[in-house]
Amino acid sequence: MTHPHPELGPPPPLRADGLRIIPLGGLGEIGRNMTVFEHAGRLLIVDCGVLFPETDQPGVDLILPDFTAIRDRLHDIEAVILTHAHEDHIGAVPYLLRERRDIPLIGTRLTLALMVAKLAEHRIKPVTMQIREEEHHTFGPFECEFLAVNHSIPDAVAVAIRTDAGLVLHTGDFKMDQLPLDGRLTDLGGFARLGREGVDLLMSDSTNAEVPGFVASERQIAPVLDKVFREADRRIVVACFASHVHRVQQVLDAAETHGRSVCFVGRSMVRNMGVARDLGLLRVPPGLVIDSRDVDSLPDRNICLVSTGSQGEPLSALSRMANRDHAIRIEEGDTVVLASSLIPGNETAIYRVINGLTRWGAKVVHKGVAMVHTSGHAPAGELLYVLNATRPSNMMPVHGEWRHLRAHGALAEATGVPPDRVILAEDGMVIDLIDGQASITGAVPCGMVFVDGLAVGDVGESSLKDRRILGEEGFITITVVVDAAAGKVVVGPDLSARGFSDVRSAFDEVQNRLADALNDAMRSGMTDTNALQQLVRRTVGRWVNERYRRRPMILPVVLEV
Secondary structure, three states: OEOOOOOOOOOOOOOOOOEEEEEEEOEOEOOOOEEEEEEOOEEEEEOOOOEOOOOOOOOOOEEEOOOHHHHHHHHHEEEEEOOOOOHHHHOOHHHHHOOOOOOOEEEOHHHHHHHHHHHHHOOOOOOEEEOOOOOEEEEOOEEEEEEEOEOOOOOOEEEEEEEOOEEEEEOOOOEOOOOOOOOOOOOHHHHHHHHHHOOOEEEEEOOEOOOOOOOOOHHHHHHHHHHHHHHOOOOEEEEOOOOOHHHHHHHHHHHHHOOOEEEEEOHHHHHHHHHHHHOOOOOOOOOOEOOHHHHHHOOHHHEEEEEOOOOOOOOOHHHHHHOOOOOOOOOOOOEEEEOOOOOOOOHHHHHHHHHHHHHOOOEEEOOOOOOOOOOOOOEHHHHHHHHHHHOOOOEEEEOEOHHHHHHHHHHHHHOOOOHHHEEOOOOOEEEEEEOOEEEEEEEOOOOOEEEEOOEEOOOOHHHHHHHHHHHHHOEEEEEEEEEOOOOEEEEEEEEEEEOOOOOHHHHHHHHHHHHHHHHHHHHOOOOOHHHHHHHHHHHHHHHHHHHHOOOOEEEEEEEEO
């Protein structure tokens, strides 16, 4: 396997007969999926998603791909192909369209419907083109063929991209459920046909590459849900992704069977299920779904709530229920079903929500104790089928953390892909496909772009570092007024703190030390207020370290009379 190193510089000019692939997200992380393809001076983008922040990124709402590498080439973009409608694949589209609003969005019926609904909230009316599996469409020098894939959302597709440089197959997110609820199988026969044609580069979903075997069918979930509904005496709350139409359908079916009315909770859940119902992808029996205002008018045993928040998101409906900060209050005997997998990195938040719900007396049913969810991503056994069906000349694992990418690379080698043709790359690495050989040729600027409220890109690592310090260590402010001409402190020093200590006398010890240090410095000729502020910072910082072994943020203010 080949992988990047820090010394990579800008890539050389792309040969006229070459294809360049630039991943701007989705490698080394679960989310932010975005890949740029370049050929004959034109660009094609596959997916444009977001990454959700971790606990060490306080105040951040979303993390976007870095558009720096393509910002001065927006006019060269032929289209953005959206493989499916999960947030980690479409969530950053509104921010890309702010930079060029007429970029065509290519997707299936449900994908575009959910995308258009999202863009309406941003007041953007996009240019769209609806496609179906087995169709061929040309976008500039890119001839694209779309293939059906089974995933945890309907209407997902893989895309085969043909250029003069060769054939690339991008699977998108997929699994190979042999008994899918909608009967829409992953087109393994189409993959094999492309394999016979000659796949020059396979880019394949790596999320479950470490998991052996084959995925459990969605149909195995229904009997478990039926048991939960049959045994519950009070309200049932089911939390799942707002895009998981199949899981919501199973919940609706169980609710209808057991005489429960259903209420959707959470803006994205209400919006997405409305779109799915309008497209005929969600069957809703008449009178089954009720408004949230009618919940309290029915007996608890006749209520089922379908909510967002299965990943412990702080502002989601389920998290607010766990914190008693929601109109719907969890009570003793309620049943809560977490019908989703744990996304890596979200474990702490999810278990915090589980503990909060349990505190109020709820019975929490999750994947760890009952089969209420099955993954939407192919495990190792299914990935091997794809590798053997396509027989790629080169293989590049995508969509996964480093452990997933390496595990998938090892599977590729086991099926006969030469080690030097298994490309392990990071976001921003440039991969060129020339004469049938894929290799890393350089790197482009590629960082994380943070969204904080309405601000995009204003918050960087420096600000996050300050936020972490403030959150973990607190801050100390020191105000002092000096008479430089007289060489003495006139007022202060006054020390105050937040998040550092609740003891009022904590700073008595350092005040005299600080005043003496300032007086000595001014008598020695130090009169510049900036220099005096540095002296204050050093003196207080040294004392805090010696006394408390802590590193709060220190904010000195020196004023001169």
